[in-house]
Amino acid sequence: MNDSAIDYAAAFQALPGMVALLTPDLVIADANEEFLRSAGRKREQVVGRRMFDVFPDNPNDPGATGTRNLEASLRRVMATGERDAMALQRYDVEDPERPGHWHERYWSPCNAPVFGPDGDVVLLVHRVEEVTELIRTRGGRSTGRAQVLEAELYTRARELQELNERLRRAHAREREVALALQEAMLPARQASNRRAAVRYRPAVGALNVCGDWYDLVDLVGGHRLGVSVGDVVGHGLAAAGVMGQLRSALSATSRVAEGPAQALDALGRYAHVVDGAESATAVTTFIDFDRQTITYSSAGHPPPVLVHPDGRVEFLDRATDTPLDARPDPIPRPEARTVFTSGATLALYTDGLVERRREDIDTGLARLADSLRRHRAADPETLADAVLMELLPPGGATDDTALIIVRL
Known part of the structure; x- marks a missing residue:
């Protein structure tokens, strides 16, 4: 049987478990x-509506965390492109026939990405x-064994939720500190001669940040610039320190080196004694x-x-x-030279701009070349913004991105 003979819509509806498809906007x-x-809803009550408008937290339970935990999981999947299995959740459901009446329910969710x-x-x-039936027994009354199971499952779920929340706060704090450290160590975002525009976009997610860097330096001997x-x-504070x-x-080294290859030779020897380099x-x-x-030299x-x-x-x-x-x-690194005419544009960048999961890097490089070519008449600031808008995913990349545009 080939793919054209399979009714995937019918197969989806016949799946034995509860499955919903969500857009990136949830x-x-x-x-x-x-x-x-299982949710006690009709299709018209669900499809086309935001997940948490249909299934909000129980307002009568001040400790309810179902929507927050589920949204965090879904956003992790979008940011990482990886499946996320959640801990057991208590997530009450409102009776569709009796607004304001909530049923205590327990769920084991798993979220996975679909790639374009x-x-x-x-x-x-x-x-x-x-x-829920694993926690309750027949007739709504619990035996001693079921009560123990219910209490243990609920306690473990709460402990996992609290641990996840503590980790989330710790990661968020590390991200803030790492970003502040990187901001302090990176140079000014615009060259003094206004020929250059620089951009830095941190990765989405709590820890995916602070591995990339850029630099612009005036070189001695004529009208020269090192970029x-x-x-x-790696990511986080350790990567920011190494960066x-x-x-x-x-x-x-660029200020005293005869050329870029010599500068990278010296940097390579220095990297040999830097942990994490x-x-x-x-x-x-x-x-x-x-x-x-x-x-x-690269x-x-x-x-x-x-x-x-042209x-x-x-x-x-x-x-x-x-x-x-x-x-x-280390052996001496290679070095090459090319010529340009006034009005040309030079772009340096990090891989977060061109690399995408399950895509050959040549595709990203071609996308970058096309964007730079189409917007080449714009000033460096406008050109940098246009390139980022066209190449970065709407929700942000999962790796840092640095970009320098120099008008020659």
């Missing part, structure tokens, strides 16, 4: 017959098993505005993009080497 797109039956062609989460599968970006493996050390080291990547460019040349980082005034796109990928600290005994 609107119920569809629900199978078992979901409607571009790798983004386009739907959420919300599957739930009702376990660099880098990415540290700050590497950025400062490269900024210093393993597999970090970086790319640095030396722009000479008098000679109209760009000299560049340590395992995605290539800078040079867009010429719309021709050039990836600066002729001097790519291994990440920092990848070799026990």
Whole structure:
């Protein structure tokens, strides 16, 4: 039997468990017959409405956390693209025939993503098993064993909920501190000569933040500018600390190095003695505005993009080497040079801008090139905003994103 012969709509309705499909806005797109039956709702009462408008928390229970826990799980799935199995939940349901009357219910939910062609989460599968009957016995009266089971399950659920809430608060606090630390360590967001625009977008989620960095430095000897970006493996405060050390080291070496390859050589030796710098990547460019040349070198980082005034796109990928600290005994890194004409645009970025789950990176690079080409006439600030708007997912990326636009 081929796919065209399968009635997937009928198969969805016949699923033996309770299943609902939600949009990224948490609107119920569809629900199978078992979901409607167990929830005591008709299709027109559910489909097209926001999940928590149909199923709010019991207002008579001040300790109710069902909607908050479920929404947190659904948003984790959207942010990570991974399935999330929740702890046992008490989530009361209002009697549709008697508004204001609530039935005590217990559920075991699991949420999973559905990906679109571009790798983004386009739907959420919300599957739930009702376990109320495991807690209650026949006739609504509990035997001693059932009472013990009920008390233990309810206690464990509450403990897990409290633990999850404490972890959420701790992660949120770490995110705030890490962002503040990164903000303090990164340079000003606009070069003094107003040729450049920089953008940094932290990843969505509590811990996915603070691995990326950028730097702009005036170089000695003529009208020259050093522009660099880098990415540290890992997230949170530890990554922010390593990021700050590497950025400062490269900024210093760029001022005295003969070229970008020599600057990365020195940075690689420094990374060898920095805990957490393993597999970090970086790319640095030396722009000479008098000679109209760009000299560049990359340590395992995605290539800078040079867009010429006529719309021709050039990836600066002729001097790519291994990440920092990848070799026990470093050897001189490669270096390449290209020329530009006035009005060209140079873009440096980190992988959060172009990488997507289940998508080849060449697709993201082509998307970036197309966006830069179409908006090349805009000023750097406008161009940077346009690129981020077109390339980042509406809900934010799951990895940091740094972007530098330089008008040459």
